[in-house]
Amino acid sequence: MALRNASSVKEFILLGLTQQPELQLPLFFLFLGIYVVSMVGNLGLTVLIVLNPHLHTPMYYFLFNLSFTDLCYSSVIIPRMLVGFVKQNIISHAECMTQLFFFAFFVIDECYILTAMAYDRYAAICKPLLYQVTMSHQVCLLMTMGVYMMGFAGAMSHIVCMLRLTFCDGNIINHYVCDIHPLLKLSCTSTSINELVVFIVVGVNVIVPSLTLFVSYTLILSNILSMHSAEGRSKAFSTCGSHMIAVSLFFGAAAFMYLKPSSASVDEDKVSTIFYTILGPMLNPFIYSIRNKDVHIALRKTLTKGGLPK
Secondary structure (H helix, E strand, C coil): CCCECCCCECEEEECCCCCCHHHHHHHHHHHHHHHHHHHHHHHHHHHHHHHCHHHCCHHHHHHHHHHHHHHHHHHHHHHHHHHHHHCCEEEEHHHHHHHHHHHHHHHHHHHHHHHHHHHHHHHHHHCHHHHHHHCCHHHHHHHHHHHHHHHHHHHHHHHHHHHCCCCCCCCEECCCCCCHHHHHHHCCCCCHHHHHHHHHHHHHHHHHHHHHHHHHHHHHHHHHHCCCCHHHHHHHHHHHHHHHHHHHHHHHHHHHHHCCCCCCCHHHHHHHHHHHHHHHHHHHHHHHHCCCHHHHHHHHHHHHHHHCCC
């Protein structure tokens, strides 16, 4: 049933991940667990970086921003998703547009934070003598401002185009999030401008970071292979390995989701969205900390200080 005035839908129904009743409760607890792990991991990493002065370097500055983004990102997606497992998930038009804005904002932020982290690794490995100048506090601050400005510009582009549409043929979104493609399928007005904006915004925010990442890692790999010290090569590979895993997970799923024909199945959309909206934010703190000696040392110091009697 579409709840509408004379011209447009006022509420949407999010169908969620699946319509099979026997899966609703197990999936609720699964994604609740993922959300808790994601919150604890990302919040723990941000607090650890803030509390430990030896982590106040450009690398961990960007990792702090990545964890903060993932923290917010998960909170935009998962709580509303969990509602759909226990009852009919009705969302107002205004709430849907708000969720879409922050969804797009944090997706684009993540693209450019990962790109900034790759540039930081390039500067550290390929230009170590100029690293302090190349990645000064002012440069890091400007890069971060650029990250959030790109996120805001991209999200606003999508929202402005979405608000010009009229939804009058239905209000059921076959997804667990107010994403662009499912909403476009409900519009009873032309979506050609929206599709062009999606192609341009997504293309720019995938291709530009991807090219930057490719160039950075080509130069990094060339530099590593020219090192004479096996220990130096091993250390360089371990510093970049975590980042490459996170980049592959995020950009692979995002590109599969958006740079494909609109005729692709909805189930494929839902699965690929899970990888970069839910699993990525949960895994990133572990990807960056499991083999990271600096994080291990910081964690031990923090726990030791917390355990000391006053």
